[in-house]
Amino acid sequence: MLSPEEIRAIEEEAPRYRDRQALGIEALKIVQRHRGWIPDEALAAVADYLGLPREHLEGVATFYNLLFRKPVGRHIIRLCDSVSCWLTGQETVCRALCGEHGLTMGGTTADGRFTLVTVPCLGACDRGPVMLVDEDLVGPLQPESLGPILGRYE
């Protein structure tokens, strides 16, 4: 079931697109904004609501890397793993995140606080290494600076 707020948000987007199919990705993003990720029943509800085949929407949902089909933590860390950040020390940052800070690449911490994933180039190559924590771009990172940064997110 979609919530009234979700439906309202979907209909707010509707006039910007020519048809219901184009609205599918928008609707999935809206569901994710409300629920953190896209559970099966929500995907089915979006498909039914928009009158799209479920398999079509499933195919779309699994294509795009910013859509989550699995539960995630309260905060998402997206660590850039592309070349400019790699050249400027991304690997040591990654080791520190996964070592002393107890995160796992692609996983969520047991307390549900953080999910860590890699992301291609964040377009902040002059500030590498960088990561995006929720909506905040942070960098240049050093292993020592990670503690205080992570401390800002509960």
Next chain:
Amino acid sequence: MERPLTQNIRPDGQTVDIAAYEQAGGYLGLRQAIGSLAPAEVTRIVTDSGLRGRGGAGFPTGSKWSFVPMGDDAPRPKYLVANADEMEPGTFKDRLLMEGDPHQLIEGMAIAAYAIQAEVAYVFVRGEYVLPARRLQQAIAEAEGRGYLGNNILGSGYSLALHVHTSAGRYICGEETALLNALEGRRAIPRAKPPFPQASGLWGQPTVVNNVETLCNLPHILARGADWFKSLSRTGVSGTKIYGASGRVMRPGAWELPMGTSLREILEEHAGGMRGGLRLRGVLPGGASTDFLVEEHLDTPMDFEAVAAAGSRLGTGTMIVLDDRTCPVAMLRNLEHFFAQESCGWCTPCRDGLPWVESILDDIEEGRGRPEDLDLLDLHTHLLGPGKTFCAHAPGAMEPLQSALKYFREDFERHIRDHRCPWRAS
């Protein structure tokens, strides 16, 4: 030196609102276009200016627009799309333009849309660009409030609806036909060309896709003329360019400079040279999918022709610098990991070939390489080269590889001979 594209961009990172933008001469180009020029005249001025696309391929902008059907019989609606996907590794210029001066992009889009007589325009922004998208939304609302967008723009009878679409991810969305599929709510798989988007694009309607930086040049060309625009460059290839440098240089950053500024000047004067104790080994001049240039190319003017003559591509003009204490094989592994991961999976050479390339590089870097692996890599640069795959993703992935095999072959061979990476402590 004139810096039209970045003249309003503030060092404190704050954005420019509509009042400040107008104060600095903003929206004069649009007034000029809509108020006194026919659409075909706008296209002619842009053609005369010599503007070429800043999205990577350098296609002449006026010529691209000229394939859009015009007149009363033309299919409607028509669409204009600003490509703000900016996911090419090492590229960070469109973010700067959108965050620092969003009205410049909006004005440029309104001019382009008027020239092709589009009714609807989208900015396709990558999902991670939260701040640029927010600032654009704000600026669009301001522009609508002053009659620069929406119904009956500036009393001319011309109307344009401009929307921001934030992407759900994947590098391939930057390829213009994949982008159109993404906007239509499909998987972002490139489309066969022809038909070209100008004839049959978004929802089968005439569509032009232009890069953000390309579009940002338009207000200035319209306000100041084609001759002025040509005179900005050092080499006759029109305009300024936002160049950038990343990697272990003293001052990584992006700078608007005359088109044709030399690689040496960008790296030495603007980027401040290499960080202490490091030497330059190679440069990817225009993002991850361009061929390496090396020291002998430092005096190359960074314009489309000169970089091509040196064996690479201007690409996005944002360069990635390899230093002498970084392993070229490991760098290539990082690059090919990216390309393999971001293959959309549609055609076999790319879907299967890129992971194979990545695994060979993995083997070489980890000391498991065999001499015949170099032949395999060479073979892939042909099998995945131009014309062998559905889109330019795979050929782009081969550019850094083929040039690394040429300039850094000795490094590959040494890994294989010694069964280890010489840059790593054993």
